[in-house]
Amino acid sequence: MKVKDIAALIEGVAPREFQESYDNAGLAVGSPTMEVTGVVVCLDVSEQVVEEAISLGANMVVSHHPVIFSGLKTITGKNAVERIVLKAIQNNIALYAAHTNLDSVWGGVNDKLSRVLGLTNRKILSPLKGQLVKVATFIPISHANAVRSAMFAAGAGAIGNYDCCSFNFSGEGSFRPQEGAKPFVGELGKVHFESEVQVEVICTRLVLSGVIKALVKAHPYEEPAYDIIPLENEYAQVGLGMIGDLDFPMDEADFLAYVKRKLGAKLLRYSNPTGKQVRRVAVCGGSGASFTRLAAAQQADAYVTGDVKYHDFIDAQDKLLLVDAGHFETERFTIDIFYDLIMEKIVNFALYKTKYIDNPVNYLFH
Ligand SMILES: [Zn+2]
Missing domain, CATH: 3.40.1390.30 (NIF3 (NGG1p interacting factor 3)-like)
Known part of the structure; x- marks a missing residue:
């Protein structure tokens, strides 16, 4: 090892x-x-x-x-x-x-923190941007299935609880093989039109090089054409913080006592109570005060994090119950x-x- x-x-x-x-x-x-x-x-x-x-x-x-x-x-x-x-x-x-x-993944810090607090129906609070790309490639009809399957096997085409997601449309590709080319179809020096399928799949940057390798390997052409297009879409599976529901709603005083006990915290700092019941709870271990508005926008009744400043408490007070349980206590x-x-x-x-x-x-x- x-x-x-x-x-x-x-x-x-x-x-x-x-x-x-x-x-x-x-x-x-x-x-x-x-x-x-x-x-x-x-x-x-x-x-x-x-x-x-x-x-x-x-x-x-x-x-x-x-x-x-x-x-x-x-x-x-x-x-x-x-x-x-x-x-x-x-x-x-x-x-x-x-x-x-480790903060940003299932199995990491916020996954654990949200489980310690007994949250269910959990999702990532602040999904990562810049992780997703679209790959488009142009394949002769005879090989469309093989190339598409190879890209899926390499991790492309996964969206939420679905895999094998793609969009496919038919068209015609043209090319003229030049001296030295060994074309799959067509003749040297002649413009050739081939019926092709354009296959579009989404993938993460993490698996991108593997997806391209699989595409090139399964594609019959000497020079497979493909586009890699960066997407602005959020990647819902990865990012900081988590948000979920308590099985039993509590009033704010009970919730504070619950958090203190579950995290073994010696003390909690918290914003002015809103007077609402706490059911939906956001968490971010460590220093997460910058996500307070995001938590409120996702209908969190309370947000548990650490390193909260004076003005963060002021900003939070009409939105949700902001709880500073401590950087150490939310990460230990x-x-x-x-x-x-x-x-x-x-x-x-x-x-x-x-x-x-x-x-x-x-x-x-x-
Ligand atoms: Zn930390």
Whole structure:
């Protein structure tokens, strides 16, 4: 088992392509080809966690928050991040993170958070844009089925609970084979018209290169023609936050007590109650206040996230109940996600949850 194999296992659920543009998920320190002796999973990498890995004989740390986020110009140990990186390099410890890519997928942070809160009928709160493309290709009638099927098999044509989605129309293609061509039909130097089917399918950028490879392989022409068209459509299956329903509506006071208990939070900060019952609930682990309006627009009665600012509470008050349960409190079970994911795939592996699961935010009650 190499570092890249552990990464591939996690990215099978949370592809790095789904991370936000500002993010820095992936392998930050270490060689992808290093043999892994053990993995420590954590929310944040600290010097203590690196030392813990060393003492356990584990040479890979998997965290939710990337240790290097905005870049490093030196690694001299003058601050905590530099010391962590230095210590990791000196001790041959690989540091890997799955961050907003893990926030954005089923099986990830918001999936877990919404399940912890018992939400049903769930969907992604803020679907990702720029992930979908349309592929159009032009196929002689005899081979239309084969090419279409090959593209479907490579992952094209999936929309919601449907697969094998395509649009097909008939027409005529023309071409003149030039010197050196070996045409499937037609003669050198003569313009040829062939009855063709134009097949259009939708696919994600993630599977695009595989779809094109499958198209080209199944297509009988020497130079298959195809168009790749970027779409503005949202990709409903991936994105930040989730929204769903409580099985039993609650009044706002009961809902707050419910959230506090379910998340094991020491305290909650929340906006002025709206006086409505809470049935539809949006969530976003970490810092999600920017999605408050989106949650309200999707008829959420309450929105649970972290890192909420003063003016976010003001903006929210006539729309929904905005609940700040804490960045740590809405993300701490990410450790379990990593743990279960790796455990499920690899048996008899030295896998450890860090014992340093501390909220960096402290509360004074009296
Ligand atoms: Zn976070």
